[in-house]
Amino acid sequence: MEHLDVLIVGAGLSGIGAGHAVQANCPWASYAVFEARDSLGGTWDLFRYPGIRSDSDMYTLGYSFRPWDGDRAIADGPSILRYLRQTAEETGVDRAIRYGHRVVRAGWSTADACWHVTTERTDTGEAVQLTCGFLFSCTGYYRYDHGYLPEFAGTGRYAGRIVHPQAWPDDLDTTGKRIVVIGSGATAITLVPALARTAAHVTMLQRSPTYIVSLPGRDPLADHVRRMLPPRLSGPLLRWLRALTTQGSYAFSRRWPGAVKRALRKQVVELLPAGYDVDTHFSPHYDPWDQRLCVVPDGDLFAAIRAGTASVVTDHVDTFTEHGVRTRSGVELEADIVVTATGLDLLFLGGIALSVDGRAVDAGDRLTYRGMMLDGVPNLAIAIGYTNASWTLKCDLICDQVCRLLAQMRSTGMRQCTPVAEGCSGPTEPLLGLTSGYVQRAAGRFPKQGARFPWRVHQSYLRDYLALKLRRVNDPALAFTNPVGDGSPSTGPDGGTLSSLPSVTARFRRAGDRERSPANEVAPADAGSRAGAGAGRDGRG
Numbered sequence: 001m002e003h004l005d006v007l008i009v010g011a012g013l014s015g016i017g018a019g020h021a022v023q024a025n026c027p028w029a030s031y032a033v034f035e036a037r038d039s040l041g042g043t044w045d046l047f048r049y050p051g052i053r054s055d056s057d058m059y060t061l062g063y064s065f066r067p068w069d070g071d072r073a074i075a076d077g078p079s080i081l082r083y084l085r086q087t088a089e090e091t092g093v094d095r096a097i098r099y100g101h102r103v104v105r106a107g108w109s110t111a112d113a114c115w116h117v118t119t120e121r122t123d124t125g126e127a128v129q130l131t132c133g134f135l136f137s138c139t140g141y142y143r144y145d146h147g148y149l150p151e152f153a154g155t156g157r158y159a160g161r162i163v164h165p166q167a168w169p170d171d172l173d174t175t176g177k178r179i180v181v182i183g184s185g186a187t188a189i190t191l192v193p194a195l196a197r198t199a200a201h202v203t204m205l206q207r208s209p210t211y212i213v214s215l216p217g218r219d220p221l222a223d224h225v226r227r228m229l230p231p232r233l234s235g236p237l238l239r240w241l242r243a244l245t246t247q248g249s250y251a252f253s254r255r256w257p258g259a260v261k262r263a264l265r266k267q268v269v270e271l272l273p274a275g276y277d278v279d280t281h282f283s284p285h286y287d288p289w290d291q292r293l294c295v296v297p298d299g300d301l302f303a304a305i306r307a308g309t310a311s312v313v314t315d316h317v318d319t320f321t322e323h324g325v326r327t328r329s330g331v332e333l334e335a336d337i338v339v340t341a342t343g344l345d346l347l348f349l350g351g352i353a354l355s356v357d358g359r360a361v362d363a364g365d366r367l368t369y370r371g372m373m374l375d376g377v378p379n380l381a382i383a384i385g386y387t388n389a390s391w392t393l394k395c396d397l398i399c400d401q402v403c404r405l406l407a408q409m410r411s412t413g414m415r416q417c418t419p420v421a422e423g424c425s426g427p428t429e430p431l432l433g434l435t436s437g438y439v440q441r442a443a444g445r446f447p448k449q450g451a452r453f454p455w456r457v458h459q460s461y462l463r464d465y466l467a468l469k470l471r472r473v474n475d476p477a478l479a480f481t482n483p484v485g486d487g488s489p490s491t492g493p494d495g496g497t498l499s500s501l502p503s504v505t506a507r508f509r510r511a512g513d514r515e516r517s518p519a520n521e522v523a524p525a526d527a528g529s530r531a532g533a534g535a536g537r538d539g540r541g
Ligand SMILES: Cc1cc2nc3c(=O)[nH]c(=O)nc-3n(C[C@H](O)[C@H](O)[C@H](O)COP(=O)(O)OP(=O)(O)OC[C@H]3O[C@@H](n4cnc5c(N)ncnc54)[C@H](O)[C@@H]3O)c2cc1C
Pocket: 009, 010, 011, 012, 013, 014, 015, 034, 035, 036, 037, 040, 041, 042, 043, 044, 047, 053, 054, 055, 056, 057, 061, 101, 102, 103, 104, 138, 139, 140, 141, 142, 144, 187, 349, 350, 351, 352, 383, 385, 389, 390, 391, 392
């Protein structure tokens, strides 16, 4: 049976970054990327609707090791996909990808100190078994086979076409058509101006408004910095600059929501025609960042409304009719096409069924360690990005941390690394702290966060940078053990003295002296990171 040191699941933005990190920082580790689809890029390959684009800036959505060099700060989907493909090719990660392999099950065996993984070939349905020392899930956070679609009455009698943005048909001609887009999230506000360029008219039908901010599609400051500095300096500088300004504006919004509400409203008023009913259509009932703030580049949505090619109706769908959609207030919106931009169906860990020593793991019952591992689950990391900033910012940090853990285990002969939330009491909160419907619907299936670090997810790049880059990797909440007891680097589920995780963990705890546990032996590969490790000794939950 094949054995890999690291199995990365998913060849999207995170999986490609993870592959690069493993081969650059742990060149001794064998690894492969198992991808269920036949192509890489994940989100940026799946979504094909008109106008698909980023809603965070590319200086932070791009990788730290290969800064975004495109013209636009808010880039279109095809450019992002091109960037991901080029990155995979240039780094050689593309050669490690095994397409058409869906990982369906992974069971940790303490006896073997490895994962027993079952994958399914999507072409033949054949099951393929393998083992790996470390499982790195880069599966994103939603189902790929379908989006979220509430049950609407009357769809059977509707004569037009109903389309979900997650499965945009190649043959759909929207030119000259009357289109209703149901929804008010990032996808709806992206679609509306894009469709309005050629459609007869586009109506955005929303139940309730969303906060929208208009930002320049080209970033003048970034253009200036890139003119002045070579790429090796401008890339990191812009990334830090944009990471900190995004985080600063988020922190400001949470601290002074009233001021931010007023500023956002003022911008919307300026961008809409005089007398427009801003209160009904663009004044949400929640605080900014209770739900993700939507970005429009160069005010494109408002330009379409000004031009009369798009309009907004704030009401509920009562039923589909033969010719369109009737709202609860009795208005009939006639449409040749209805786009249900009703969101994603969230899925944790790409639907992989997890178990540890034969016991199923319900992720909904577990705390997350530093937002990247699960309490009581050895040798598993999960790439989950920020909800208030670019996904890549956090995933880059997680990749770095995973590589440090791997190096630490290798140099100390440890084969198992398990977050242990012992003594971590107090209320728990959902991992993704947004009030949006799609997040709330899935909250029970996602892990939780605790009250304090390292079980708390701060959604702050600066804090995570300090915690994940500068603290020691072997903190007391992680139990490093070698249940097979051979003291050698992991090579597979072969031989060794069997020893159960709890007893080994207990041995370390009884010693009560972190400096004497094997996990705290000086690790040459980690020595650099130890230099700044003083802060890691205290201030933890
Ligand atoms: C329309 C849209 C726009 C977005 N815009 C932004 C943005 O501007 N900024 C931002 O920060 N975030 C944005 N996001 C969030 C976005 O998903 C992330 O930025 C990022 O692309 C996620 O990358 P990922 O690799 O973690 O996951 P994904 O892109 O979802 O890739 C996951 C990959 O894993 C594969 N996979 C899943 N399960 C399995 C399995 N069991 N076995 C094998 N393979 C599996 C999938 O096939 C897929 O290829 C957006 C999301 C959407 C839907």
